[in-house]
Amino acid sequence: xxxKGNMKKQSLLLLIILIVPIFSSLTIxxxxxxxxxxxxxxxxxxxxxxxxxxxxKVYFENGKKSVTDFLKNSYSSEFxxxxxxxxxxxxxxxxxxxxxxxxxxxxxxVASGIADKLDIISPKKWDSLACEHTYSNxxxxxxxxxxxxxxxxxxxxxxxxxxxDVDRIDWFVEGLATYASGQxxxxxxxxxxxxxxxxxxxxxxxxxxxxxxxxGLSGTVVMYLDNKYGREKLTSLLKYNTIxxxxxxxxxxESEIMNGWKKYMKEL
Numbered sequence: 137x138x139x140k141g142n143m144k145k146q147s148l149l150l151l152i153i154l155i156v157p158i159f160s161s162l163t164i165x166x167x168x169x170x171x172x173x174x175x176x177x178x179x180x181x182x183x184x185x186x187x188x189x190x191x192x193k194v195y196f197e198n199g200k201k202s203v204t205d206f207l208k209n210s211y212s213s214e215f216x217x218x219x220x221x222x223x224x225x226x227x228x229x230x231x232x233x234x235x236x237x238x239x240x241x242x243x244x245x246v247a248s249g250i251a252d253k254l255d256i257i258s259p260k261k262w263d264s265l266a267c268e269h270t271y272s273n274x275x276x277x278x279x280x281x282x283x284x285x286x287x288x289x290x291x292x293x294x295x296x297x298x299x300x301d302v303d304r305i306d307w308f309v310e311g312l313a314t315y316a317s318g319q320x321x322x323x324x325x326x327x328x329x330x331x332x333x334x335x336x337x338x339x340x341x342x343x344x345x346x347x348x349x350x351x352g353l354s355g356t357v358v359m360y361l362d363n364k365y366g367r368e369k370l371t372s373l374l375k376y377n378t379i380x381x382x383x384x385x386x387x388x389x390e391s392e393i394m395n396g397w398k399k400y401m402k403e404l
Contacts, residue, residue, distance in 0.1 A: 167220075174215055176200065182335045184223040185258045192219065193260060199282035199317075203289050207371050212292045216253040223265050229255050232299070243267040249284035249313075250298040253289030258282065261360055275318075283317040293374035303378040306345040311354030312374075314360070320355030321400070325404065328352045341390055361386075362396045 169180040172189070197219060204210055205266070206207060220226040223241060230248070231239050246266045247256035259277060262269040271277055291297045299309055314320050327349055328349060331337055337353075338344055344353040362370045363387060376382045383389060 161259065167323050176248065177217055178213055178214070178374060179217045179219065180226075181219040181258075184221050186259075188258070188260055189211040189219075195278055196261070196283045196285075198278060199285040202318075203285050204280050205318070206286075206367075207289060207374075208367060209371065211289055213252075215251070215288050215292075217329055218253060218255045219263070220255060220257050223257060226255055226257050234300075243345065244269070247280065247284045249287030251294070252297070254284050254288055256281070270361060279318045283313045283319060286313040290374050295375060299377075301377060303380070303381050304342040307354040307357060308373070309343050310325070310345055310351070311356075311358035312353045312370075314355030315358040319351060320359055324349075324352035325356060325401075328356050329401055329404070332398060337398070341393065357393070357397050357399060360400045361393070363400065 152221050164350070168182060171182060172179045173182075174193070174196070177196070177200075179189065179193070184387050185192075200211075218229065220229065227239060227241050228320065230241065233250075244267050245354075246259075246262055246269055247254065249255075257265055259271050259281075269276070269280070280375075287309070288310065291299065296302050302309065314324075320372075320388070331349055331353075337344065341357065344350065344357060347353075361373075369386075373382055373385060376385065383393075386393075
């Protein structure tokens with residue numbers, strides 16, 4: 137090969153070396169998913185959502201930071217975020233994960249989080265594919281994404297990473313995510329206070345994760361536990377998957393929590 141040919145070959149090689157790092161975090165996975173490696177997690181998305189990924193990353197990064205700031209610890213392992221272009225795509229994932237081949241999600245269901253992944257309908261499509269959620273409401277959009285990222289963190293600490301083997305602590309799993317994400321807002325607190333005045337409170341913690349007030353009820357109980365026992369103790373509870381373990385760790389009873397919570401809410 138001539139000297140001129142060698143120079144062209146070297147120039148081409150240099151160009152490849154310079155370009156490859158730019159695209160090294162982006163991979164085509166199969167026929168559907170495009171993946172992008174981030175710090176601590178990988179995003180998977182459809183080509184139709186490529187134009188919105190930078191915008192979504194801001195929500196993911198803000199949510200991840202809120203979680204680690206609140207719980208004063210880092211995620212123990214990396215995880216994946218799947219941005220589904222359609223509800224059918226989301227349902228397909230849940231059908232496989234939950235071994236429920238006939239499952240069809242309700243319109244308000246747009247996301248879920250477990251130890252190794254977060255599944256979410258492409259947020260900009262919520263207006264057309266979901267009810268009760270509007271992407272343009274940036275605060276609620278951020279809070280919802282942070283809620284699911286709390287579940288991811290919690291799943292990584294829990295004995296049941298996908299929460300399929302928990303005993304009467306749904307109120308704690310969902311209450312933590314509601315409280316820590318900022319969804320336990322003044323409106324939900326007022327709704328719970330009114331229910332207290334009207335004597336319309338469930339008789340057990342297990343029943344708190346039922347009915348129209350389930351987010352407010354569960355969220356405010358966790359808020360009460362945080363206020364009474366402190367953040368470090370609250371975080372230590374994430375490993376337990378039964379109500380018995382949780383109560384033993386707090387050296388208390390369910391009735392004591394219920395009574396303390398009622399007093400706390402009345403004085404709030």
